[in-house]
Amino acid sequence: MASSRSxxxxxxxxxxxxxxxxxxxxxxxxxFTMLLPAGAAHESGNATTGLGAAVMTAEWISRGAGPRDxxxxxxxxxxxxxxxxxxxxxxxxxxxxxxxxxxxxxxLEICADMVLRPHLDDEAVDPIRALCLQSLKSLEDxxxxxxxxxxxxxxxxxxxxxxxxxxxxxxxxxxxxQLRAFRSMxxxxxxxxxxxxxxxxxxxxRALAEQLFGNWAPQPPQDVAEHSTGPRRDHxxxxxxxxxxxxxxxxxxxxxPDAYLARAVSAILGGYSSARLFTEVREKRGxxxxxxxxxxxxxxxxxxxxxxxxxxxxxxETLDVMLGEIARLAHDGIEPDELETMRAGxxxxxxxxxxxxxxxxxALAGDWYCLGRVRPLEEIAAGFxxxxxxxxxxxxxxxxxxxxxxxxxxxxPLKQPPQS
Amino acid sequence: xxxxxxxxxxxxxxxxxxxxxxxSVAAGFFVKTGSRDETRDLAGVSHxxxxxxxxxxPRRDALAVNRDFDKVGARHNAQTSEEDTLYYVSCLxxxxxxxxxxxxxxxxxxxxxxxxxTEKQVIIEEIRMYLDNPMSVAYEAxxxxxxxxxxxxxxxxxxxxxIEALSAxxxxxxxxxxxxxxxxxLAFAGASSWAETLELAQRRCGSWEGPPANRFLSPAAGTRQxxxxxxxxxxxxxxxxxxxxxxxxxxxxxxxxxxxxxxGDHTGSRLYWSLIDPGRxxxxxxxYQDYNQAGAFYTFLSCEPESVVENLKTIAEVxxxxxxxxxxxxxxxxxxxxxxxxxVLRGERPMGRLATLGFHWMYxxxxxxxxxxxxxxxxxxxxxxxxxxxxxxxxPPTIAxxxxxxxxxxxx
Numbered sequence: 001m002a003s004s005r006s007x008x009x010x011x012x013x014x015x016x017x018x019x020x021x022x023x024x025x026x027x028x029x030x031x032f033t034m035l036l037p038a039g040a041a042h043e044s045g046n047a048t049t050g051l052g053a054a055v056m057t058a059e060w061i062s063r064g065a066g067p068r069d070x071x072x073x074x075x076x077x078x079x080x081x082x083x084x085x086x087x088x089x090x091x092x093x094x095x096x097x098x099x100x101x102x103x104x105x106x107x108l109e110i111c112a113d114m115v116l117r118p119h120l121d122d123e124a125v126d127p128i129r130a131l132c133l134q135s136l137k138s139l140e141d142x143x144x145x146x147x148x149x150x151x152x153x154x155x156x157x158x159x160x161x162x163x164x165x166x167x168x169x170x171x172x173x174x175x176x177x178q179l180r181a182f183r184s185m186x187x188x189x190x191x192x193x194x195x196x197x198x199x200x201x202x203x204x205x206r207a208l209a210e211q212l213f214g215n216w217a218p219q220p221p222q223d224v225a226e227h228s229t230g231p232r233r234d235h236x237x238x239x240x241x242x243x244x245x246x247x248x249x250x251x252x253x254x255x256x257p258d259a260y261l262a263r264a265v266s267a268i269l270g271g272y273s274s275a276r277l278f279t280e281v282r283e284k285r286g287x288x289x290x291x292x293x294x295x296x297x298x299x300x301x302x303x304x305x306x307x308x309x310x311x312x313x314x315x316x317e318t319l320d321v322m323l324g325e326i327a328r329l330a331h332d333g334i335e336p337d338e339l340e341t342m343r344a345g346x347x348x349x350x351x352x353x354x355x356x357x358x359x360x361x362x363a364l365a366g367d368w369y370c371l372g373r374v375r376p377l378e379e380i381a382a383g384f385x386x387x388x389x390x391x392x393x394x395x396x397x398x399x400x401x402x403x404x405x406x407x408x409x410x411x412x413p414l415k416q417p418p419q420s
Numbered sequence: 421x422x423x424x425x426x427x428x429x430x431x432x433x434x435x436x437x438x439x440x441x442x443x444s445v446a447a448g449f450f451v452k453t454g455s456r457d458e459t460r461d462l463a464g465v466s467h468x469x470x471x472x473x474x475x476x477x478p479r480r481d482a483l484a485v486n487r488d489f490d491k492v493g494a495r496h497n498a499q500t501s502e503e504d505t506l507y508y509v510s511c512l513x514x515x516x517x518x519x520x521x522x523x524x525x526x527x528x529x530x531x532x533x534x535x536x537x538t539e540k541q542v543i544i545e546e547i548r549m550y551l552d553n554p555m556s557v558a559y560e561a562x563x564x565x566x567x568x569x570x571x572x573x574x575x576x577x578x579x580x581x582x583i584e585a586l587s588a589x590x591x592x593x594x595x596x597x598x599x600x601x602x603x604x605x606l607a608f609a610g611a612s613s614w615a616e617t618l619e620l621a622q623r624r625c626g627s628w629e630g631p632p633a634n635r636f637l638s639p640a641a642g643t644r645q646x647x648x649x650x651x652x653x654x655x656x657x658x659x660x661x662x663x664x665x666x667x668x669x670x671x672x673x674x675x676x677x678x679x680x681x682x683x684g685d686h687t688g689s690r691l692y693w694s695l696i697d698p699g700r701x702x703x704x705x706x707x708y709q710d711y712n713q714a715g716a717f718y719t720f721l722s723c724e725p726e727s728v729v730e731n732l733k734t735i736a737e738v739x740x741x742x743x744x745x746x747x748x749x750x751x752x753x754x755x756x757x758x759x760x761x762x763x764v765l766r767g768e769r770p771m772g773r774l775a776t777l778g779f780h781w782m783y784x785x786x787x788x789x790x791x792x793x794x795x796x797x798x799x800x801x802x803x804x805x806x807x808x809x810x811x812x813x814x815x816p817p818t819i820a821x822x823x824x825x826x827x828x829x830x831x832x
Contacts (some may be wrong), residue, residue: 026441027768063697070697074688077753081761085759099766106488115817130699136720137655138702143552239546273496274486283482286541289549309549314541341490350511354443 008364008374009202011209019203019209020364020374026355030198031098031357032108036115038152038186039091040059041159042222045170052166053174054088054339055126055135055180058127066113070124073110077315082107083358086114089341090248091298092369093187099356101199102283105208108196112212115187123178144290144309147236147244147409151305152296154234155405158227160301175276188219195364196355210367214401226357232405235413243315243410247306247322248404252395254297254370261395262385263379266295266304267342268334268392273343276325280309290378299370316414323417330400333393346384350377423787424614427619430628431602431683434621435781437609437773437789445516445610446770448508449527449615450778452605453598455574456711457500457635459754464578465586465594467500468543470589473526475505475535482535484525484798494519496773504779510771513611517620524624528606531595544584547577548551554651554658555720558822560702561649562718564672566642566662566818572714583609590752600630604699607778609771622824640714641662646819646829654823656702659732665708666808668783673710674796676812679753680708680717683738685813690738695723701731702815706814712783717814725825732819732830739814744830747802758795 009323011341043053063070082099084107097107097115139146152161194213196205205414251266252258270277270293281291291308306326309319352361367374375383403420425435454466471754475482489496491779492515498507508525511519538754550556567573578586586746606625642664645819684691684706697705703722740746766772767790782789788796821827 026443029765029768071693074692075754077689079757081757099761100764125700131696131702132726134656134699134702134722137724140655141554141658144549146696240549242545272486272490274483274490279483279486282542283486284538286538287545289542289546309552310545311548327824337491341487344491346493348444348495351443351512352495352510354770357768368453378593402774 001057008376010368011206011406013214015188015214015216016224017209017213018193018218018368019206020193020195020368021200022197022360022364023111023202023206023381024354024360026354027198027357028101029098029105029357030095030196030200031102031361032111032196033117034095035126035365035369036187037221038093038164038182038193039089040162041224042186043159043182047158047167050167050170050173051131051162052171053179054093055164055166056125056171056174057134057179057183058088058093058335059087059128059131060120060124061114061118064119064121065110066117068113077107077110080107090160090162090164096358096362099358104196104198104200105204108208109212111213114278116216119179120176125176125179129171132166133168136165136171136377137167143238143240143242143244147246147407149306150236151246151407152405152407153302154204154229154231156229156301158229159224160202160298160318161229162299173371174322181315185219185222189213190202190218191214191221193365193368195361195368197360197364219409232403233416234333234407236409237411238408238409239297240410241311243312243408243414244405245308245310245315245322245414246321248303248405249399250302251295251297251302253300253302254283255299258395259297260387261392262297262304263337264342264384264387264392265329266293267345269293270306272345276329277306277322279327281321285313285317289319289327292323297370312411313319315408316412319414319416325400329396330398334389334398336389339387339392340390343384347381350380380403421495422614423789425781425787426602426618427733428622430626431600432604432621432625432628433781434606434618436607436617437613438612438614438616439770440609442610443512443515443818444510444768444770445514445608446508446510446774447520447523448506448774448778449523449606450512450605450607450782451505451599452503452603452635452782453505453633454501454503455576456571457576457598460634460774461592462590463574463582464543464576465591467504467576467578468539468583468586469591469595470498470500470505470726471539471543472536473529476530476532477525478786479525480522485522489519492592496523500576500751502574502576502784505773506778508771508774516616520620520624527599528628531588531592532547533588536591536648540583543577544580547580547583547699550577554654554656554822555660557649557651557675557723558658558660558820559588561647561822562637562660562662562818565645565647565820566716567640568642568643570638571636572711592770596630596820598633600633601625601628603633604631605778605782607774607781609773610779611709620796635712637713637766641727642818644816644818647821647825649820649822650824652824657693657728657823657825659719659720659721659728659819659821661819663717663749663812663814663817665717665812666710667715668710670715670805672808675800675808676708676715677759677809678752678755678797678800679805680706681759682751684719684830685755685758688758691735695731695736706736717812717817719817725823728821728825729827729830734829735752736815741815745805745809747805749802752802752805756797756800763790763793765784789826
């Protein structure tokens with residue numbers, strides 16, 4: 001890990017596009033992740049008028065761009081051995097590719113065509129609409145994924161909890177010109193980040209980025225108006241075999257100095273198999289197959305999300321044990337060996353990330369978005385090493401004063417604690 | 421990359437592909453047992469046993485197993501398939517000794533009665549979780565109908581009833597018969613030395629005992645049955661098709677993989693252009709699964725209920741029964757480039773290499789490097805792919821259709 005500092009470089013193009021590169025000596029592959037400030041949160045619609053411009057546009061740009069029609073574009077990516085994805089998220093639209101190092105430049109050229117020169121043929125929109133509507137229906141058939149989408153939507157103020165999948169009303173109604181307007185406002189270099197990692201020559205990538213993206217004109221960022229959401233207690237009736245349970249607690253955001261504490265609390269509660277939720281809910285009581293907590297961190301807001309699924313007749317006990325464990329963590333704090341275990345897991349994760357160019361490229365872009373810089377791995381390790389049993393316990397104590405969003409999905413509602 | 425292998429006196433085989441440049445090391449026990457080795461009264465025991473190993477040993481209870489893995493930051497898990505149970509760990513090289521201590525320890529579990537009863541509830545939760553997933557329901561139904569009496573059609577998880585009826589004694593007897601050292605391959609991949617891995621294996625596994633285990637290998641031939649399962653609450657219709665394919669012993673398996681990629685990869689394949697690109701389905705794939713002396717092509721489709729009949733007709737056209745594929749060199753090259761790059765990317769991480777290394781040794785008794793694998797794919801010709809397509813007809817497959825619509829078998 002000692003040499004990682006020198007391998008990370010960044011360069012800001014005149015139009016605002018940020019390039020962050022990391023050379024990885026042990027891999028033959030290379031990968032890039034491009035984040036565009038074009039997530040679902042930047043759609044002009046709302047939950048009533050309908051959403052889905054981000055996901056439909058992300059699909060549209062791959063259906064022919066630059067000199068290639070849709071078939072040639074996918075064939076050329078295949079021939080470059082490029083595993084690729086173009087996806088909308090809440091905050092960004094992401095284009096990601098992993099391939100052999102020698103093919104990365106050619107894949108980046110295709111990416112530039114998709115971002116800057118997509119064909120956007122009208123006739124492609126109805127097939128995309130049909131595809132996106134079906135994806136929404138498939139999401140309805142996946143209770144474990146559905147409940148997390150619905151939880152985030154209720155917990156974060158709109159637009160920050162929007163599902164990237166859009167809404168059926170929005171996807172059904174959006175016209176090609178509305179999608180074009182969404183793209184021209186939000187596919188912009190100022191606010192975009194390109195993370196590149198793996199077997200690369202940083203100088204070559206920098207020159208290529210200038211050549212491909214240097215003439216891309218910036219656009220003014222759009223104002224985003226926040227609206228409160230909710231309800232904080234809710235149930236979605238569904239005839240399922242298992243009742244889904246999901247909780248969201250406000251947490252220190254990813255740019256805050258307390259983010260290390262927030263991540264530590266979430267990991268110690270439910271980040272691995274010796275963590276408290278797995279131990280108490282599954283190992284000791286056999287109440288569920290899956291139970292976890294995870295830190296969902298954006299730059300300006302974050303949550304700790306907990307999720308479990310259990311048969312309806314045992315779901316109440318599952319929820320009660322989860323809430324009881326969170327209360328115990330807040331009240332009693334953590335033990336020194338829990339802190340050590342959390343650090344050991346983190347140390348492994350940081351070192352093993354060096355084996356995957358795609359996860360490093362995503363981390364480079366994500367770090368830049370949250371912090372405006374990339375943390376060397378030593379700095380992340382030092383941030384966690386600086387935590388103490390007392391500091392984590394004090395941070396966990398705040399959970400007692402936070403009112404969670406609680407959502408269940410299943411045949412019958414559960415008894416939820418009253419809203420504070 | 422240096423490769424080593426050794427067989428301990430008790431029959432346990434050890435293979436290792438070591439790489440100084442890796443940041444981590446992975447270890448895995450590949451136990452040659454799965455749902456196909458179960459009798460009807462034991463349905464689900466292989467998978468339940470996989471869970472029970474983590475519930476403790478004479479040296480550790482369940483909480484200590486989890487704690488001892490986690491305190492060295494070791495990523496650990498296990499998986500059970502029709503024919504194998506794999507236990508694996510990956511960790512930083514300096515923690516291989518303590519992490520492997522736990523992994524080897526749990527392969528000789530206590531199988532205590534109270535743990536058995538608690539974990540039974542977890543297994544039932546897992547079964548019910550998958551009952552909420554239409555693709556899992558369709559997959560189980562299609563596999564069961566396709567293989568009918570053949571044990572490859574057995575459910576990996578079992579049913580709520582079979583799990584409730586199972587006793588700890590039945591599981592202990594199954595363990596005695598199937599977890600013999602001679603029925604297990606131990607593989608290491610990544611940053612370690614042969615001296616270290618061999619010493620660990622001898623120290624932790626040298627005293628293991630057990631009788632030789634057999635697998636009953638009968639020929640499998642699919643039934644091509646059709647069934648429709650109504651789930652009125654579902655929004656989409658979900659279809660799984662199964663047809664016979666070359667077995668893992670066949671030298672046609674790379675051609676079979678490429679055939680599946682050409683016709684049904686999730687992107688850029690013939691199914692993609694016929695069904696996904698025009699927005700007629702949100703999932704359409706063909707995959708190849710090889711088994712010990714058997715093989716299967718699996719077709720997956722997710723679409724609106726009202727388009728299912730028409731979409732199945734399109735799949736039949738894409739599969740071109742009885743006619744050649746009209747395959748161009750360009751199309752084959754594209755599939756190869758895609759499959760080869762995925763093999764390289766997967767092989768970059770010790771965890772990615774581990775499964776390939778262990779399974780290949782178990783069934784082929786041979787080492788295959790990433791370069792060897794690339795070479796085997798590169799050598800496949802259009803004629804090979806056409807040959808697989810002609811010899812192993814994809815259409816009509818055994819079909820399970822799950823969703824709000826009940827319909828009849830496609831007429832094509």
